[in-house]
Amino acid sequence: MSGDTGGDENVGQRFDRLPGTAADREVEGRATREEVVGWWVERFDLDPERFERYTFWEKGSGKIWAFAGEVDSPAEVEGLGMTFLRTRQEHWKPTTDAVQRFGRGTTKNVIALDDEEAKAFLRGEDIDPEWDGDWGYLIAAHEIAGGVEPIGVGLYLYDELRSQMPKGRQRDL
Numbered sequence: 001m002s003g004d005t006g007g008d009e010n011v012g013q014r015f016d017r018l019p020g021t022a023a024d025r026e027v028e029g030r031a032t033r034e035e036v037v038g039w040w041v042e043r044f045d046l047d048p049e050r051f052e053r054y055t056f057w058e059k060g061s062g063k064i065w066a067f068a069g070e071v072d073s074p075a076e077v078e079g080l081g082m083t084f085l086r087t088r089q090e091h092w093k094p095t096t097d098a099v100q101r102f103g104r105g106t107t108k109n110v111i112a113l114d115d116e117e118a119k120a121f122l123r124g125e126d127i128d129p130e131w132d133g134d135w136g137y138l139i140a141a142h143e144i145a146g147g148v149e150p151i152g153v154g155l156y157l158y159d160e161l162r163s164q165m166p167k168g169r170q171r172d173l
Helices: 033-044 096-102 115-122
Strands: 055-058 063-067 082-086 110-113 136-144 147-157 160-163
Touching (some): 096 147, 110 115, 110 147, 115 160, 136 160
Parallel strands (some): 110 136
Antiparallel strands (some): 055 063, 136 147, 147 160
16 A cells, blocks of 8 residues: 555545555645655654654545554544644644654653643643744643653744644643
8 A cells, every 4th residue: 555546536435545655646736755754853853763653634625644553545434543634724624633743752842831831731821931943833741750751733823822722622721
């Protein structure tokens, strides 16, 4: 199964496997496996081997899913694995599920929040943490049980971290 076998158009209610490379692309604008893994490696300095056992799928316009397995492409199912990344927009956006699953142990573009900042972030509030790194989507993390754990995605702009915690997962701790 090499990839993009769904024809030359994007179908919103169908999962189509991402092509391996740009040379394999049949649907204009569709991200490739190489681009998706490369983005995570470049943005968060993750080892590309973390993604070896996963296949990547697009459903809708730029909604990328990661699946630990193989199925035929295209696949007409409601869900396949976990939501992973939003593409087909100016800045690609990782999902909360993806940073919680894959973001552990990375140190690039990860912002460690103190207790109060983490609580506000989990409530969906914007915060003003100390940060002198890149702007854009960051992994928001917090020290838990002696380790730093990813808790979600934040958008850092103009000295403010905007919580991207999905409404259904916001908590008041």
